[in-house]
Amino acid sequence: MHGYLTIEQVGKTFDTAGGCFTALSNVSLAIQKGEFVSIIGHSGCGKSTLLNIVAGLSQPSTGAVLLDGQVVDEPGPDRAVVFQNHSLLPWLSAYANVRLAVDKVFGKTKSAVERDSWTRHNLALVQMSHALEKKPDELSGGMRQRVGIARALAMQPKILLLDEPFGALDALTRAHLQDSVMDIHRETKSTAIMITHDVDEAVLLSDRIVMMTNGPSATIGEICEVRLERPRRRLEVGDTAEYARCRKQVLQFLYERHAHHKAA
Amino acid sequence: MITILRDVERKPRLKPWLASLKPLEKMRNAAAVLLPPLITLGFLLLLWQLLCGHEGSSLPPPSKVLKDTWELIRDPFFDNGGTDVGLFWQILASLKRVGIGFSLAAVCGIALGVLVGQSTFAYRGLDPIFQVLRTVPPLAWLPISLAAFKDSNPSAIFVIYITAIWPIILNTAVGVRQIPEDYRNIARVLRLNGFEYFFKIVLPASVPYMFTGLRIGVGLSWLAIVAAEMLVGGVGIGFFIWDGWNSSLLSEIILALIYVGIIGFFLDRLIGFIGRLIAGRPI
Numbered sequence: 001m002h003g004y005l006t007i008e009q010v011g012k013t014f015d016t017a018g019g020c021f022t023a024l025s026n027v028s029l030a031i032q033k034g035e036f037v038s039i040i041g042h043s044g045c046g047k048s049t050l051l052n053i054v055a056g057l058s059q060p061s062t063g064a065v066l067l068d069g070q071v072v073d074e075p076g077p078d079r080a081v082v083f084q085n086h087s088l089l090p091w092l093s094a095y096a097n098v099r100l101a102v103d104k105v106f107g108k109t110k111s112a113v114e115r116d117s118w119t120r121h122n123l124a125l126v127q128m129s130h131a132l133e134k135k136p137d138e139l140s141g142g143m144r145q146r147v148g149i150a151r152a153l154a155m156q157p158k159i160l161l162l163d164e165p166f167g168a169l170d171a172l173t174r175a176h177l178q179d180s181v182m183d184i185h186r187e188t189k190s191t192a193i194m195i196t197h198d199v200d201e202a203v204l205l206s207d208r209i210v211m212m213t214n215g216p217s218a219t220i221g222e223i224c225e226v227r228l229e230r231p232r233r234r235l236e237v238g239d240t241a242e243y244a245r246c247r248k249q250v251l252q253f254l255y256e257r258h259a260h261h262k263a264a
Numbered sequence: 265m266i267t268i269l270r271d272v273e274r275k276p277r278l279k280p281w282l283a284s285l286k287p288l289e290k291m292r293n294a295a296a297v298l299l300p301p302l303i304t305l306g307f308l309l310l311l312w313q314l315l316c317g318h319e320g321s322s323l324p325p326p327s328k329v330l331k332d333t334w335e336l337i338r339d340p341f342f343d344n345g346g347t348d349v350g351l352f353w354q355i356l357a358s359l360k361r362v363g364i365g366f367s368l369a370a371v372c373g374i375a376l377g378v379l380v381g382q383s384t385f386a387y388r389g390l391d392p393i394f395q396v397l398r399t400v401p402p403l404a405w406l407p408i409s410l411a412a413f414k415d416s417n418p419s420a421i422f423v424i425y426i427t428a429i430w431p432i433i434l435n436t437a438v439g440v441r442q443i444p445e446d447y448r449n450i451a452r453v454l455r456l457n458g459f460e461y462f463f464k465i466v467l468p469a470s471v472p473y474m475f476t477g478l479r480i481g482v483g484l485s486w487l488a489i490v491a492a493e494m495l496v497g498g499v500g501i502g503f504f505i506w507d508g509w510n511s512s513l514l515s516e517i518i519l520a521l522i523y524v525g526i527i528g529f530f531l532d533r534l535i536g537f538i539g540r541l542i543a544g545r546p547i
Contacts, residue, residue, distance in 0.1 A: 055453065057449055057452060074452075081449070081453055087450055089465070101454055104456065
């Protein structure tokens with residue numbers, strides 16, 4: 001199994017006070033260039049752990065992650081992360097938050113003028129040109145998340161890692177932002193992995209949906225290919241048979257075969 | 265200035281009747297803020313006057329304080345040599361000592377705080393020592409510093425320094441330790457080096473905590489300077505109070521206390537203001 005990004009037999013064990021806890025075991029996945037893959041599963045199934053390993057923020061206990069033929073063993077701007085809670089630096093404006101990343105990644109290869117216009121370009125991609133000088137406190141949740149996405153895009157990563165990027169947003173803002181992410185994905189042809197627990201979001205955005213079994217020792221249970229033409233329009237796509245089939249497959253997996261323990 | 269005024273005139277955003285209402289509104293808001301403290305102040309002065317106004321009272325009433333100290337209030341700048349100088353010079357001398365001692369404490373305190381906040385080893389090694397030393401009352405350091413410096417002025421400054429430094433260290437350390445994991449992750453994804461991480465993440469993220477420490481520190485140093493100056497003598501508001509006590513000039517002591525309180529209040533506000541400027545947000 002070889003892809004642009006290859007996750008090979010990855011497992012993760014945590015040493016806790018109560019002994020070893022195996023969060024992930026035997027996770028293998030190959031993602032092609034330009035693909036949009038969602039990872040879905042109940043909370044506590046190790047989705048975020050897996051994303052952190054791909055990001056290099058934590059090390060796998062077994063196995064390895066390869067990106068473009070290179071082993072991932074530390075975080076880097078080629079795997080930009082959009083964090084669930086946006087993680088913008090509150091003392092910097094929207095522009096300065098993105099510019100920080102741009103300066104760091106392109107400090108040696110681009111001139112100051114180019115870096116400025118590249119920063120503005122990426123903020124324009126997420127429709128935030130009107131609020132360049134606003135601090136995160138002055139922005140709504142959706143706008144903060146847009147700036148977070150702009151910052152990640154501005155690093156021109158090989159792969160974009162989205163950790164429940166819309167989890168904290170209301171339904172309307174969420175739909176809006178999903179559309180933006182689809183547009184950006186089409187324009188930039190980026191490769192992306194998105195963690196989610198929203199079935200519709202997964203079907204609408206993804207080329208493939210990876211379903212995780214419940215932990216401990218969570219692994220990939222099933223993979224659903226979403227064969228819907230792009231660009232996808234929320235309203236049109238929703239009525240198609242393919243959409244219904246994918247939705248049903250994911251729901252059946254989550255709520256019949258791998259229903260969450262009653263205690264949860 | 266003229267151009268600015270013209271600019272405003274060119275954009276009459278408010279309807280005329282609204283514009284005329286605005287100063288009135290402003291005055292009403294100002295009154296709502298200013299009246300309550302003025303009323304309570306008047307009430308307290310009245311109470312004081314009633315309690316101490318009678319013949320043979322051990323403390324002077326406000327009317328007598330004002331009468332006795334009018335010369336001092338009217339001319340704070342006189343200089344008759346020695347310690348017989350106006351209140352402005354007395355306070356300035358105290359502020360100088362606090363300024364030097366507090367600045368040294370700020371520099372050392374922030375540096376040590378960052379060290380203790382960043383390094384677990386430094387934290388384990390130094391924190392117990394800090395926790396013990398910070399409970400030592402400021403004046404208890406005075407004999408030691410007099411013995412070490414053999415001079416009263418550096419001793420007073422040292423007392424300020426040692427009083428102010430603990431809250432600065434401890435708050436800075438907390439500020440550095442509470443930096444959210446997310447910011448660290450951002451730094452790791454961007455591969456910021458140690459230098460960039462310190463100046464772009466650690467410092468700005470902990471500025472509000474630092475200034476909390478600095479505010480507490482400046483308040484404590486102003487508390488300590490009065491006590492220290494009472495013992496070391498020379499020009500300074502603390503010795504002025506002690507001198508007043510020795511010469512039974514109670515009215516002068518009361519005036520000095522009011523000045524000390526007001527200056528302390530402004531020092532606190534000043535540090536808060538600088539903190540807001542640097543942090544770019546309320547702290």
